[in-house]
């Protein structure tokens with residue numbers, strides 16, 4: 001490692017925020033070093049987040065389809081079985097291919113990669129594992145986030161697991177309880193539910209996925225219930241007993257009341273994530289954080305300490321990989337004397353269950369709060385020819401547009417491939433398009449994207465197919 005020479009940019013953390021910032025910095029001609037403690041690049045997302053979860057979601061979906069949908073499409077097997085070790089091996093292969101791929105990108109772009117734990121010695125010096133000191137004119141903190149437990153609940157990654165443990169269970173639990181109905185809990189609950197677990201989701205709040213439009217959320221919850229997922233909303237966990245073979249959870253209504261016992265073989269705690277800055281020496285250089293430990297930055301991603309920046313899950317904003325990447329690029333562009341921009345109101349959110357739910361912009365509740373007059377255009381997937389052709393027609397597209405100007409305010413999609421469909425809406429929102437702009441674009445037939453076009457027609461006129 002070229003520790004003694006001064007870098008233009010030193011990035012602490014090699015997750016989606018950090019590795020993208022490092023590559024972009026190098027592309028802009030800045031001498032760049034990235035320090036990562038994990039032994040592999042890609043951060044939470046590639047190692048224990050987005051990628052392994054999507055690998056398991058895909059594999060478990062294939063099994064579920066083979067078992068439950070193939071016969072009605074005229075495809076028959078004598079029997080369908082799960083080979084869990086093979087499923088896990090496929091997931092691990094996807095992860096290692098991708099993390100090694102980033103090492104390759106570092107080499108190609110001449111980013112210096114240093115393995116070890118970074119700690120500030122001064123605002124322009126970072127020690128690695130307490131030894132080598134790496135110097136940088138600019139230092140970007142991209143240390144991400146970690147799993148958050150609940151008070152009184154100890155995660156042992158065997159019976160009480162975090163999302164990390166839930167990605168590598170060695171057997172399929174008979175009963176899985178998921179504590180927390182955010183997207184991570186619902187995705188992991190879907191994986192194990194498809195493989196045969198009886199899944200119960202316990203949530204303190206009255207609703208699942210709080211960032212979702214409530215009309216779509218209701219349909220989404222019904223879809224998950226049809227798949228066998230059970231929900232105990234407005235419920236809190238007040239006791240955990242792991243002394244027996246499984247786990248006994250004591251539950252209570254969120255507002256207090258009679259207690260009940262829920263038994264599980266495995267409990268997944270997915271109650272949110274917390275910014276990770278342990279051992280980083282932030283207090284030593286005086287970097288300001290808020291009361292939940294997030295590093296405070298200005299619109300240029302600069303902290304209160306000159307030359308020290310922060311991006312990704314460790315700062316306020318949606319805790320998502322693509323947001324971390326956008327932060328990384330914009331931060332480095334500012335450092336290089338250019339302009340960067342990330343609009344957190346236009347960051348898409350996707351829940352990768354089946355059907356998927358994806359959204360960008362405002363929910364109907366947020367639009368109401370803004371007090372603008374608006375119109376709603378909706379189109380059910382049941383009226384979309386492609387969805388009907390493949391017999392996968394649960395869902396809808398919902399578009400919110402300003403009444404006076406028809407400007408798009410928010411788009412919400414529940415569909416098998418909503419995570420892909422949403423980007424047409426993201427582009428439209430970015431360009432301040434009207435709903436009619438989308439409706440007048442020729443969409444290929446038969447595609448599910450036509451449902452987006454028809455929902456757009458429905459905001460200012462009538463759709464054709466319903």
Ligand code: FAD
Pocket residue numbers: 012013014015016017018035036037038042043044045046048049050051053116117118119142143144145146163164184276278279280311312313314319320321322323324352
């Ligand atoms: P991280 O990815 O957390 O990376 C930070 C890195 O910094 C880590 O590798 C860590 O080892 C390293 N580090 C920390 N401190 C130090 C130090 N002092 N010295 C050296 N290295 C250090 N997001 C999506 O957008 N889509 C998804 O589908 C999705 N699915 C998810 C599924 C799960 C189960 C989980 C847990 C998360 C998921 N996320 C998803 C969220 C996503 O993983 C995070 O938003 C994203 O990884 C944040 O990127 P980051 O670079 O800020 O931090």
